[in-house]
Amino acid sequence: MAGWPYNTIAWLNLRAAKLSAHPLCEACLLRGRTVLAKAVDHIVAIAKGGPAFPPLAGLMSMCEACHNAKTNAVDHPNASGFRRALKGYDVDGNPIAGWD
Template sequence: MAAWPYNTSKWAKLRNTKLSARPLCEICERRGLVEEAVAVDHFVPVRQGGSPFPSLDGLLSLCERCHNEKSAAFDRQGGKQFRRRFKGFDADGNPIDPFDVWHAARPRGASKDGR
């Protein structure tokens, strides 16, 4: 049986709402792929202090592969807090990981201070 909060009707409704709003895997879309989302994942895992019932923008619709990739690398006990949750880059060379703060978008040729 799933643990709290995943065994609640509130989570079931939130999950269904997110999958209805974003039925495709959000990470695969960044990779240029089309995969059906089967999991809803917290941006900040509940066991790491995240809200169990965040707003929809605090959740990701993911396919099984992407969900397992993130869970294995980041969400598990002892997961690496500063590693990328998702590997790879989009067609423009930007990291597909929506959490990547090391490669914040700035115009090509601009210095780190934005000039």
């Protein structure tokens, strides 16, 4: 976490509120796994037009591995857009859809 808005009190409060409301990784829950979230991700990256301080529904609680995978597949400046943001299958065997 570096730079604006991540170094603001507003972001720290929003992040804490999201982790309090959803303390588990939302992507892992889709796979039937219970993993504590350590990151809060903008579903639509700021660099791609998303708001810096969205409502909680515009954020996703994620573990480090899921956050890194989603960022590399969707948010990274060199992302092709052809990769699924989140790999794996949900508890019913369906591919997990991305949030891009």
